[in-house]
Amino acid sequence: MNAATLPIISMTSLESAAGLAALREAASEVGFFYLTDHGLSEAAQQRYLALTRTFFQLPTAVKQTIDMIHSPHFRGYNALGSEMTAGRLDAREQFDWMNEELALAPDQLRSPWQKLIGPNLWPSAMPSLKPALTQLQQTMSHITVNLLQKLCLALGVTSNALDHTLGSQPYTHAKLIRYPAQQAQQQGVGAHKDPGYLTLVLQDAQSGLKVERGNEWVNVAPIPGALVVNIGELLELASNGFLKATNHKVESPTGGIERYSIAFFMAAQLSATVPVLPLPSHLKARALGPSTDPNNPLLTDVGNNVLKGRLRSHPQVTRKHYCDDQLRHLLAKSFAHLPTNEICNECLA
Numbered sequence: 161m162n163a164a165t166l167p168i169i170s171m172t173s174l175e176s177a178a179g180l181a182a183l184r185e186a187a188s189e190v191g192f193f194y195l196t197d198h199g200l201s202e203a204a205q206q207r208y209l210a211l212t213r214t215f216f217q218l219p220t221a222v223k224q225t226i227d228m229i230h231s232p233h234f235r236g237y238n239a240l241g242s243e244m245t246a247g248r249l250d251a252r253e254q255f256d257w258m259n260e261e262l263a264l265a266p267d268q269l270r271s272p273w274q275k276l277i278g279p280n281l282w283p284s285a286m287p288s289l290k291p292a293l294t295q296l297q298q299t300m301s302h303i304t305v306n307l308l309q310k311l312c313l314a315l316g317v318t319s320n321a322l323d324h325t326l327g328s329q330p331y332t333h334a335k336l337i338r339y340p341a342q343q344a345q346q347q348g349v350g351a352h353k354d355p356g357y358l359t360l361v362l363q364d365a366q367s368g369l370k371v372e373r374g375n376e377w378v379n380v381a382p383i384p385g386a387l388v389v390n391i392g393e394l395l396e397l398a399s400n401g402f403l404k405a406t407n408h409k410v411e412s413p414t415g416g417i418e419r420y421s422i423a424f425f426m427a428a429q430l431s432a433t434v435p436v437l438p439l440p441s442h443l444k445a446r447a448l449g450p451s452t453d454p455n456n457p458l459l460t461d462v463g464n465n466v467l468k469g470r471l472r473s474h475p476q477v478t479r480k481h482y483c484d485d486q487l488r489h490l491l492a493k494s495f496a497h498l499p500t501n502e503i504c505n506e507c508l509a
């Protein structure tokens with residue numbers, strides 16, 4: 161196994177000023193780190209990875225019954241070749257679930273992001289999946305909220321400075337992912353930033369996740385028991401660019417070995433607008449503003465920032481569920497400043 165290539169932060173170290181300083185440096189210099197002592201045991205992680213493998217071994221016809229194409233809320237199964245990142249197809253299959261909710265009636269929709277709200281799609285052929293993944297979502301949420309509060313302390317503001325943006329129902333989204341082995345290296349998932357506050361990744365023993373540092377791609381070698389944490393776009397905005405949402409990607413495994421991972425993304429509640437935190441002056445001097453990529457504007461309105469990513473990643477779902485007249489009008493208003501043909505050239509024509 162490769163040596164650790166990123167900072168390692170122990171959750172229990174974050175009770176001390178020195179621990180918070182190490183967290184601050186990891187989150188601002190790299191935007192990626194390993195988290196240990198977080199409360200999800202290695203044995204529990206192995207059980208969730210085993211469940212992931214079992215899910216992907218279900219017959220294709222069973223997985224297709226919960227294909228994401230049936231969900232206007234971007235929930236369910238994606239076969240290989242249905243997801244796009246950075247304009248190219250990703251070589252991964254995945255199962256996405258989010259908060260379990262009731263969908264709004266069409267005449268209640270005021271903003272297109274409200275269409276993200278809705279029920280998950282669970283496979284009736286694997287009844288153990290829903291309770292297990294609901295439990296995992298709760299555990300990951302708990303870890304993420306604790307870490308977000310520690311990050312606030314590390315930024316010199318009160319631990320609860322972002323709590324009001326989470327509200328009672330922060331947006332949580334998770335994926336079971338399988339990267340099948342390829343003959344030659346391919347895009348497992350293309351280079352991207354995650355849109356929310358924080359992402360936790362549980363990876364198996366197979367390398368492939370890579371993080372951009374300067375002009376290099378650094379391998380995130382698996383460390384048994386550690387979760388990989390990355391800073392999302394909303395924290396870059398909240399810290400006025402002091403914390404970095406770092407580009408990352410996954411290269412497909414070769415040599416006959418597949419890679420499995422579970423990614424958990426947490427944002428604020430979809431209706432929130434992310435504030436700029438009042439950093440103390442010595443940190444403020446190092447906060448030079450969020451990045452301004454015209455191909456990927458960072459939006460402080462949480463629902464739109466999350467929806468931006470979903471529309472781009474899943475063009476078939478977008479075309480099927482986001483192209484009616486009412487939504488076309490709402491989308492044109494919310495995304496007037498985006499390079500619209502990258503989202504869906506039919507919606508925004």
Ligand SMILES: O=C(O)CCC(=O)C(=O)O
Nearest residue numbers: 337361363369410421423
């Ligand atoms: O599979 C991984 O290790 C990371 C996946 C990822 O970056 C994503 O789905 O946003």
Ligand SMILES: [Fe+2]
Nearest residue numbers: 352353354408
């Ligand atoms: Fe990601």
